[in-house]
Amino acid sequence: AQSVSQHNHHVILSEAASLELGCNYSYGGTVNLFWYVQYPGQHLQLLLKYFSGDPLVKGIKGFEAEFIKSKFSFNLRKPSVQWSDTAEYFCAVNAGNDMRFGAGTRLTVKP
């Protein structure tokens, strides 16, 4: 069965710092990759997704992610975080009719 690993459980940054959240998956076939964000008290929202094409994907709110097939990775990045980015971030992998989520990374941005 496929699995998704997010290595950072809780990341604390100051505003304007750069962000990179790791995501690795274990599945040998064709996959679709997603990053979701869950702001406090709200439900999951899609940040960005990769299906095919350019492995560098740009999403909303200045986020981007790079798909590196050889490393089975899909890391999320943002050059300069804001206090409003404080949230839980989930990486997800879809293959066929299956979809798996990582454990999530809590991001706390200090003003």
Place this chain on the structure above:
Amino acid sequence: GAVVSQHPSRVICKSGTSVKIECRSLDFQATTMFWYRQFPKKSLMLMATSNEGSKATYEQGVEKDKFLINHASLTLSTLTVTSAHPEDSSFYICSAPGSGTWETQYFGPGTRLLVL
């Protein structure tokens, strides 16, 4: 954009009773819906895949007799927690692929269940 609703948003029940949670796709049809359980400080755990017109597919370790899923129509799936126990207290979330594809997955706002 597409919206998925859940009802109720939170429910408190006594141990031994059953609770039904509804998941509706409001402006699109969903032949497949997913039910997740979110544990504190942990990931979403896929419980089962709800299929319209056929039996749900349960993940390993999920008791199908305890978590009854019925995909009654193309816009409604229900999850019934039968004979609830305190350990069933959790946050339950449903989702559906929009427009029948995986381009976008729409999530419901979740249902907080507390079993006393």
